[in-house]
Every structure is written in C-alpha cells, then in structure tokens.
Amino acid sequence: MSEALLEIEDYRGGFRTETGDFVPVLHGVSYRLKVGVMTAVVGESGSGKSLVALSVLGIQPPAFERTGGRILFRGTDLLGLDEKGLRAIRGAEISMVFQDARAALNPVFTVGRQLADVWQLHHGGGRKAAMGQAIEALRRVSIPEPERRARQYPHEFSGGMAQRAMIAMASLICQPALLILDEPTTGLDVTIQSDIMELIVELSRTRGLTTCLITHDLGVVAETCQEVVVMNAGRVVETGSAEAIFTTPRDLYTQRLLSASQLVEAA
Template sequence: MTREVLLRVDDLVVGTRDGEGREVRLVDGVSFEIAEGEVLCVVGESGSGKSLTMAAVLGLLPTGVEVLSGRVEYRGEDLLGASERRLRELRGRRLAMIFQDPMTALNPVKRVGAQIARAVRLHGDRMTRAEGDRRAAELLASVGVPDAAARARAYPHQWSGGMRQRAVIAAAIAHDPDLLVADEPTTALDVTIQAQIMELLAEARQRTGAAMALITHDLGLVAQTADRIVIMYSGRIVESGSVWELFDTPRHPYTAGLLASLLTAESASGRAYAIPGSPPQPAARPAGCPFAPRCELPTKSERCRTDVPALRAMAPGHTSACHHADSVSSFAQEVTR
C-alpha cells in the first residue's frame, strides 16, 4: 500500500553571509520526502548540514542563517511561506522536535512538570493548573518515568540526562504529532540509556503513528531504525536509498567509508578504517565533487576535481552523486576486508 507523502523538501538552499557580505551556502539543493509512518535517517559528519536542513523545515534557523530558495511542504502546505503563528501551531501539534541536548529545551529554573503542562496548554488544550499537572504526570509516566507525579515537581538539574530526554519526548508526543524530528537524541548518553531512548521513540511512534526524521552520525542506530537513509556531505545529499540498499550496495565512496568504519570489527586486519582528511568549510568547497580531496576510490578522475556530480538513479529509489558510482561496491568490499 502506497503511503501518503507527509513532508516534501525540494531543492532547499540555506545560507549565510561571510565577513565580506558574500553568500555562503550551508545547505545546497537538498530534496527528499518523508511518507506517513516512515523513518528517514539523515546521516553525516558534524557540519554536513543535516541539522540545519531540519531546522529550516521547522522554521528554527539560528540568527544570521536563512532559506535562500527551495520549497518545503507539509501535506501540500507551503511551510516557507507560512506565518510565524501558523508555524507555531504546526510545531506544537503536528511537527515535533526532540533536541540533541535536553537542557537546551528545558528551562533550568522551572519544574519539569510545569514546563510540560505549559507546552500542552500553549497548543490548544484548555485546562486548569491541576489538570495540567495531571496531564504532565500522565505523559511522563507514558515514557517510563517512575513515580511521575512526584518527579514532575523536580527541576531539570535534579534529573539525569536520560530522564531529561524522556521529559522532552513526553512533551513532543503530547498531541500525537504526524512527524517527530529527533536531532541526535542519544548524544552524551551511555550505551544502555541510548538503547532505552531508541526503544522509547519506537514505542511512541507505534502509539501515535508518527513518522520520524532521525538526524544522526551513528550508523548502528540507522541499521536498527531506518526505512530509508539520506547521506549528507558538505551541505549536499550524496546518496539516498533504503537501509538495505545502502548497507549492502553503497554507491558513493563516502557512504562506503562510513560503513567501513562501522564494520571493521569483522575485518581480517582488525584495524579501524578512517576516511582521510576532513570535510571542507562551506566557503571553500572544491570546484568539483566536495568529497574528491578525501576520496580513495581507485577510479577517481580529473572530472571529480572539476565537475560537481548530480544525483542520479542507481535503482528505483536509490540515488548517488558520484561520477564513478558503478565502481563503489568493489571499493566498499576492499576497505571492509
């Protein structure tokens, strides 16, 4: 059964200005879709543009950064042209954000339960303070907070990092949103707590039917969670496809390198693979493929240094922005030995 497209992003460009007033593109021509109930993982190193892309979708770009062009649609509604009032309505009820650091989402001088109750009231649920407190306790209990009514009276600093993240998730799912945007939700948590948070997100999605955009650099989480993956590098999408296609048959050397760094525990040498070099600064991207200076693909050519590769179909639903995509699979096998 074909699922309805929930979110459509088309040729999105996000930028800023340098010290001399020149335009710098931080996100450059990004396009993707998320269907109802789907999990899309957006993967890339720090600075790849993945968080900025989703911030632009939600109208949460930092000061000095703006959408330069493109289109973002939620159920056919143009979000980039929407008023701030309309965006607040959507962010509270239909589009929910789970931030990387829950301490940035929670007010340190307000009790946790009071903050959740206020979030519920702000987005249309009229209730007394007592009703708000009960609703906050219910939401906290639903995400596994023990003795929720009592714990709701505590301040954020009195909660552990994992418990604070549960509180943020409780607020996010209060109105059964259509889409959860989770930005590195397990960063700085230990492995056991990471697993609990991901299980909690899966349970919340199952309960509400929400789709999810998971922003991460952790391919282990991707393998367990994703329906489809978007790989970003230097502000652009370099590969996209189903989780099976990208793990089994990567068609971009950057994807192959990321997978090799994950899978080397099974390699004969036992040594970890590391992609050489570092990503370029947005204002100093190479003229051709942005990954070319780091690429170890044996078939790399002069064209890689001069021509920007366009995303092209490798198979239905599987795209790659590599001039030599057909030779990546053999390279991937070589670096994972």
C-alpha cells in the first residue's frame, strides 16, 4: 500500500442557523489520498465534497463550525495551523481549482500577468521568463493563441477558458504536491475535457502529483482515477479501487449512483 499524503480523519462539523440552532452536515468524514494517485470523490449534491476540500486549505465558509477530526498533510494537522502556516502550504504544497473558477481570477490584472506573478512567487526568476512560463501553461491547457490570450483580462475569457487558466495556475504554475480539482471540467467541451484530464494524468505520472478529483462525471472517474471515495449526506459510504467500486460496489448508495449513470451498461 502506498503512503498517504493527506489523511482526513473523522472530520465533523456543521452550520449554525440564524436562530442559533446547530445543523451538523459532516458526520465524521475519513479518507486518504495516496502519493501519486488520482482519487475521485463522488456523491450527490450537498453531500459535503466541497466543504471537506475547502477545509483542507483552511478556507471553509466562516459560518462552518468544526466539532471534531483531523486533516493530516505529511503527518501535520492542517486544522492546527495558523494563517501563516496555512499560507506556506497553499499553492506551493496544495493547490485547488474551485467549482467557480472565474471568481478565483483577479479582474484587474491580465490572465498572463496573474500566472506570471504566481510563477515568480513560487519559483523566482525574471519577469520575462515568468511570462514565458505563463504562456506555455496556457498552451498546455489547450488555450488557442496563448500569447494573445495572456494579454487579456478575465472578463474577456469564456467560462471554460477561465476554468482552463485556473487549472494551468493550480497545476503547471504552482507545481504542488497535491492538486484538488472541484468539478474542473464541468461545462467544458468533451475534447477539451479529455485534454485537461490527460494533462493531469501526465503530471501524476511524471511528477508524482497526487490528485483529488471531485466530480459528478463517473465516466471521467472510470478513465482517470485509481481510487474512489463515495460520499453521501456528510459521510463516506464507500472507498476502494476504481475497479472494485465500478465492478462490485458494496454500498447500496454507490450501486444507485452507478445505475443512475450510463456506466452501468458498460460495467
């Protein structure tokens, strides 16, 4: 068994309502991400997939109250880190592509400038070289005319292009050990979707990148992920190899999830 880069242990918490009632939403979530492996986190809307991922980076909604658990990264509990400690890890060690990628881009700087700035922050070097890296990163996520696109502002990008720019930022520019992708290819054309997934697969092969892919697309999971975590209503209901989950799902909810997708015919 390969070593775990991230271990989420019995993570629980919820939200306080305006009337002061506490509503638990995570009921003890545990899963691990193994080094160099692509793990999918699947489960229906509202099951807590994003909330757990945001917690890894310490950016869960302010109203969220944790009631227990640990999130260990290389053995250190991220939940015990202060803002300074978290900042040292974000981007450099763990980066994330959010469900709403465009919101993560700064509207007042060109896309190329933003990528170049982050490149310089993490890897140093001159401005010109950094812009070269930015353009190259845009090219690798299949953005046509990357030199011209690099000079544009986020509002000049389509939603899918902004998504790809953020994927370039999180993977190629930051070069983290752990990449968390929250619905990264939703809304992208099928061919671009597969280009992006190919890039991620290549990075895990060549750089040992560990990836957590949150998705509703079980087809993408079957094609790219080795491990699968199935969540339902704030709990992990099943974990295992993608092969085992797709061929012999043990949990009733997993079985339903699979039969709701077209994959059941293929399985």
